[in-house]
Amino acid sequence: MHVRHLQVADFRSWEQADLELEPGPSVLVGRNGQGKTNLVEAIGYVATLGSHRVASDAPLVRIGASRAIIRTAVVNDGRELTVELEITPGKANRARVNRGPVPRPRDVLGILRTVLFAPEDLALVRGDPGERRRFLDDLLVLRAPRYAGVRSDYDRVLRQRNALLKSAAANRRARRSDPDALVTLDVWSGHLAAHGAALLSARLDLVADLGPRVAAAYAGVAPESRPAHIAYRSKIEDALPAGYGRPDGERADPEVVAEVLLAEMVRRRDNELERGVSLVGPHRDELDLVLGESPAKGYASHGESWSFALALRLASYELLRADGSEPVLVLDDVFAELDRRRRQRLAEVAVGAEQVLVTAAVAEDVPRELTGARYTVVDGTVERD
Template sequence: MKLSRLWLNDFRTYTNLELPLVDGLTAIVGPNGSGKTNLIEAMGLLAMLKSFRGAPTESLIRKGADRAVVRAEGERDGRPVLIELELSQGRTRAQVNRQRLARSRDLLGALRVTVFAPDDLALVKDGPAVRREFLDDLVVSLQPSADLVCSDFDRVVRQRNALLKNVPMRNGRPALDDTTSATLDVWDQQFAALGEQVLELRYEVLADLVPLVGESYVQLAGRSAEVIANYRASWGNGSLAAALDHERLNDLRRKTSTVGPHRDEISVYLNGFASRTEASQGEQRTLALALRLAGHRLVSERIGEPPLLLLDDVFSELDETRSRALLDSLVSGQTIITTASELPPGTVPDQMLRHTGAELRLDSAASRPARSMFAQE
């Protein structure tokens, strides 16, 4: 889906914004704190139903307001589409073409995005949770129905953990009565079935992704490199059901589920070195970009259309060579770039917007053709 217009009501810093978008490259330039990332976040929200920066829903609603609306108009397969999310305390409602969807997750798949952000270094440097989330986001982007499997699994983990916490200890042993034991059996069955499905989904995407990460790295770094990724299940080999059974006493003692896809690691090796602990900062940064770029390519290939590309202030972290290499490697499509400084030399956006915090203004001198005006209150 390509976007032609975005409306924000009471979303973060925006009381009321209507923003026309062009197909091609839009650049948004403005000082820190002017609301550039908020715009990227709103577009990301329509695609992923969550903040790409991990913010809770409540913080997306403008301070003092009790609900926020994010709406976008666009085109898919030659037909106009209007998508909308309304956020209020504890509830998210979605609409397509003014029809309320039964569940907000039914909106997944309408719009796809790839977000690059300065925080992406965490993909390589931080613990396994960020890499699992990266992979799961790709799974959902490729197959929106998989979101249900992932969220059902998360729910079962929470419920199993809640049960484990409630089992009392007597003389250093968990005192498990028959009813609780039977309930735990039920959770374990669901945990194992859903967990194996999550594992399968991740395996499949990772297998297709890794070769693209290698290619992307070479392109960005401008020299040969070998990238390998290992998916390491937290329970080793064998079935998850058997592992849960084996770990039951341990889980009861520790009052948490110690095995399952929520504990798995994805280890990435660059030229034989563990990227998280052994690669240089520059290599880690390039690898993080390569992971995102590879994800973007995978979705573009499989879906047959590149996701909306959102580059949030990434050039401040990159030298000119890598900035240029990144821009050159991206599949052409609709792209939004935000920056607090200047764009990489030679970049001429189709639409250049100057953000002052109070106002978003079209800079027609820096845009390709003249575009219509737009307003923000």
């Protein structure tokens, strides 16, 4: 899989950009603030419908413009598909495939798969649990695009249930009785358990598949460090079968998980009604990153934190390859952050990718192994050297 062509209009700092790409390494060189990261961000957006830098779409539209356009030509197994995304803050985004409209933007997911490593990835280790949950869910969608719908459905039901709990909590404080609210809460609890079980089960299976690859990748980039491993931690883990989420365990059963989730909601109903928020579900879970016997967050050194972030991305890349889909590897301004050993390990993996896109402030930061097409990004232009 590779991106043959990228075109953007009013995306980030770019009024227009048109870039022909090819398989193998392509290096975009330019000083900070010239827009090179914006170009690879556009490619990542096509793969995930999200940015690795911001949580909303509004910053993606150039100041003064009403919408942004991204067009890509993606080649996979000799077949080329053109994807066009129209990003309009405050309105529904639109998508086209081979110039024909598709019902929903998420219908383009799976056409392009990318694994992106960027300075922001340090938040995977040092940030809050939401960063790690997002990492898992983004990888789930890359592996199986249908999970975009599962994720969306869960978020929608969670908002509805939280709104009901907030109202019920206000009624309780005001000593107002509302028996209908409890009946409605039972209905939303059932929906949340069903959608939550689909998402939670998929995360458990993903961690089981990813865990050994993370351990191996970390050992490769930091052989002198303590061993690394990951584990999924759920509020309901004590009630789940013992093997879920482990490499040698059984696959998670969504029906079993749904029953456990629903039982835990019943058990914690008074707490939820008191606080006015859903306390049970995958939105409360955590991906534990562990070095030796200690959590990486708060205990890992700066170098160990970078190594763990890199191991998570390398493991994701290897997992997608094992699934039979060769993703595009995107390395956004990371070589300047890595020491010689980590640069070398990353270059060894990258050189074997069907396509790798690299950004760097200076060409000397990029390992010699990643020779290939070279582009200069300056003053709103991108030109091949």
